[in-house]
Amino acid sequence: MAISLRGVQVPHRKHTKDTPVEYMTEVKSVTIPMSMHIGKPARPCVKVGDPVCVGTKIGEADGAVSSPVYSSVSGKVTKIKDFLLSNGSSCAAVVIESDGEMTPDPALTAPAVSSREQLLDAIRESGVVGLGGAGFPTHVKFNVDPSxxxxxxxxxxxxxxYVTSDSYTMENRSEDMAYALRAISAHYGIKNVIIGIEANKKKAIDCMKQLGEQVKDCCNFTVKVLPTQYPQGGEKVLVYKAIGRMIPVGKLPIDVGCIVINCTTLAAIGSYLQTGMPLVNKCVTVDGATVKKPGIVIVPIGTSIQDVFDYCGGLTAQPAKLIYGGPMMGITVPNAEAPIMKNTNAILALSEKEAKLPETTACIRCGKCTNTCPFGLAPAEILRAYDKKDAEALDKLLVNGCMECGCCSFVCPANRPLVQTNKLAKIFLREEKAKEESKS
Amino acid sequence: MSNQVKLAVSPHIHSGNSTRRIMLDVLIALLPTTIAGAIIFGWKSLIIIAACVASCVGFEALFNLITKRRQTVGDLSAAVTGLLLALNLPVVEQNLGITIFQCVIGSLFAIIVVKFLFGGIGCNVVNPAIAARVFMLIAFGSMAKVGLPVVVDTVSSATPLSVETAEQLPSIMDLFLGLRGGAIGEVCVLALLIGFVYLLVRKVITWHIPVVFIGTVFVASLFMEGFDVMMALTMTLSGGLFLGAIFMATDYVTSPSTAWGKIIFAFGAGMITFLIRYFGTYPEGVSFAILLMNILNPYIDSWTRHKILVAGGKKA
Incomplete structure (x- = not known):
């Protein structure tokens, strides 16, 4: 490969990597939002008082870019309420009181898949979305011309x-992954499958090599060992490392001839194809210095993060920050009532010390931001252009190419709000362009 | 607990690097040459260092106080400016009081005129220590003289750059160890190289500027000296080239960010140094060279931005 993409060395803090997984089954009630994906929220298809089982559909996909939602417990719908999402918008959420039985829906059967259309339908019905964190409905990714x-x-x-839930998948769910791979390769004719794993995950690499042997009959499966350097998991970075093609700004992986899917997403598809049980629970890493017993827990979707913390022995101190996902790109949560969502791969309760950031001082033009940006953007310049509200300069600096990985802010010795400003600048640029369009 | 957690935009962790840490590293890297300077030029050099550091820090504190800005002396950048300025000054035969006075005026120029009147740290157009050094060179005749070592008495009278005959030249080893005339911090190349290695290991700077700067002067001198390697080496080890290339030209604010930018910047500085040394009226040109390239820096920086990899067909 011609260019080695830059990035940063982050502390790993994978405390939970060798802890045995635990299944959380005793949940009193769950709150399941209808929007746990990018796109239109699902439409609730149950009423207050309806009995539901594990896997009963409670939300119907609404439109092309949407995803159905299923009950994660058995019991009774007690409330359908307004739910505030972390991006500030709101959607409906179905509250279900559990009967403690966790009875699976008797109507569930493994889907019959004998054509590509049926496979696509199955992926849609599985309720699977990008489980790595993005939450993009997976069936939309697969709704492409297979050639x-x-x-x-x-x-x-x-x-x-911190995050270890994908490692758990690779080490323990290779059967599910193999099943999904066989189906996809059969109906899409995809022969080349590449899995990218950071070099420090030895066990996962071994497991995936074994998986490669297993699926030799249907596809050419290769394990691409990536350098242990953040952000190897960024979609564009991963694609570039795997096949040497860069996805330009505004384009999708399919434009360079590939589909990118998270390993846990793939396993979830495999599991649905085998059993017909849709996505109802989620493997999450529970960590952070204030968590008494950090671990990997399989949790019914909709369980409040407070209940998950309680399951892990509770919190030993007041956390400074609660985070969905990892500390580099994760989203802070205002309170522990927030539920585990489809795309939640970790919940962190960081202590004051872990969450402490240095104070912001003046830019000393050290160039570390631009020298660590995997795409070679100039975050400090973008910040200056944004301060001047200079849309033209922002466009020239290609702020829209930013994947918001946060390397720039992480390395900045002045702790300037660089990636934070990139996000604002993208919104600003979008608004400016909309204004221009409405004028002409 | 619900009401007490912080909400913020990611990232939620930080590398821990800071301006203060970087400046502290520069101070540590300057320690060997400071000690070498004190040994070679005697106790008077320590007075000069103390005067410059104290007045630079003092002026910064005072300016912040008067203009009601946040106090920034804690970032140690004023201390670095003070130390660099002192290391660029010679120990000359004159009343110590006058020397201290000159140091205070030089520091005033560095901190107030060059740094704060342009907006403070990160906003100065040229390196404050270099600008102040050039200011003192022009303003005070005595500061244009060459400091003489006190440790040895057999060393040739002047800096090798201003001697007339080859017999007066110090040996390569003397030059490397710093047994020659010059400014406090510029003579001991060995000590400067130790500092360079430290800065590289700590990833404070990259190799580009020092190596290209020094390399350019060496190669250009080699041509001028008719491929006499020893003469070219003598030229390279003389004057303030190593101090300038390692510590002054690598100042973040006034040098380019990208590798190619640094290479162009350093090549330019090397060529100007060479031209002044061989064809100019001043014996030494490192300070002027860096000063001139500082002024060109914004242009070099904007010409040499990284290629944006996600640009695709769109022109970045």
Whole structure:
């Protein structure tokens, strides 16, 4: 490969990597939002008082870019309420009181898949969305012309500190992954499958090599060992490392001939194809210095993070920050009532010390931001252009190419809000362009 | 607990690097040459260092106080400016009081005129220590003289750059160890190289500027000296080239960010140094060379941005 993409060395803090997984089954009630994906929220299809089982559909996909939602417990719908999402918008959420039985829906059967259309339907009905964190409905990714797909690239990089749930998948769910791979390769004719894993995950690499042997009959499966450097799991970074093609700004992986899918997403598809049980629970890493017993827990979707913390022995101190996902790109949560969502791969309760950031001082033009940006953007310049509200300069600096990985802010010795400003600048640029369009 | 957690935009962790840490590293890297300077030029050099550091830090504190800005002396950048300025000054035969006075005026120029009147740290157009050094060279005749070592008495009278005959030249080993005339911190190349290695290991600077700067002067001198390697080496080890290339030209604010930018910047500085040394009226040109390249820096920086890899067909 011509250019080695830059990045940063982050602390790994994978405390939970060798802890045995635990299943959390005793949940009193769950709150399941209808929007746990990118796109239109699902439409609730149950009423208050309806009895539901594990896997009963409670939300119907609404439109092309949407995903159905299923009950994660058996019991009774007690409330349908407004739910505030972390991006500030709101959607409906179904509250279900559990009867403690966790009875699976008797109507569930493994889907019959004998054509590509049926496979696509199955992926849609599984309720699976990008489980690495993005939450993009997986069936939309697969709704493409199969002749365009040269590669299926599986994301097993897991480059965020703390997070270990993808490692769990790779080490324990290779059967599910193999099942999904066989179906996809059969109906899409994808022969080349590449999984990218950071070099420090030895066990996962071994397991995936074994998986490669298992699926030799249907595809050419290769394990691409990535350097242990954040952000290897960024979609564009991963694709570039795997096949040497860069996805330009505004384009999708399919434009360079590949589909990218997270390893846990793939396993979830495999599990649905085998059993018909849709996505109802989620493997999450529970960590942070204030968690008494950090671990990997399989949790019914909709369980409040407070209940998960309680399951892990509770919190030993007041956390400074609660985070969905890893500390580099994760989203802070205002309170522990927030539920585990489809795309939640970790919940962190960081202590004051862990969450402490240095004070922001003046830019000393050290160039560390631009020298660590995997794409070679100039975050300090973008910040100056944004301060001047200079849309033209922002466009020239290609702020829209930013994947928001946060390397720039992480390395900045002045702790300037660099990636934070990139996000604002992208919104600003979008608004400016909309204004221009409405004028002309 | 619900009401007490912080909400913030990611990232939620930081590398821990800081301006203060970087400046501290520069101070540590300057320690060997400071000690060498004190040994070679005697106790008077320590007075000069103390005067410059104290007045630079003092002026910064005072300016912040008067203009009601946040106090920034804690970032140690004023201390670095003070130390660099002192290391660029010679120990000359004159009343110590006058020397201290000159140091205070030089520091005033560095901190107030060059740094703060342009907006403070990160906003100065040229390196404050270099600008102040050039200011003192022009303003005070005595500061244009060459400091003489006190440790040895057999050393040739002047800096090798201003001697007339080859017999007066110090040996390569003397030059490497710093047994020659010059400014406090510029003579001991060995000590400067130790500092260079430290800065590289700590990833404070990259190799580009020092190596290209020094390399350019060496190669250009080699041509001028008719491929006499020893003469070219003598030229390279003389004057303030190593101090300038390692510590002054690598100042973040006034040098380019990218590797190619640094290479162009350093090549330019090397060529100007060479031209002044061989064809100019001043015996030494490192300070002027860096000063001139500082002024060109914004242009070099904007010409040499990284290629944006996600640009695709769109022109970045």
């Amino acid at each position: 365009k797909v040269e590669y299926l690239i599986i994301n097993g990089a897991e480059c965020e500190p």
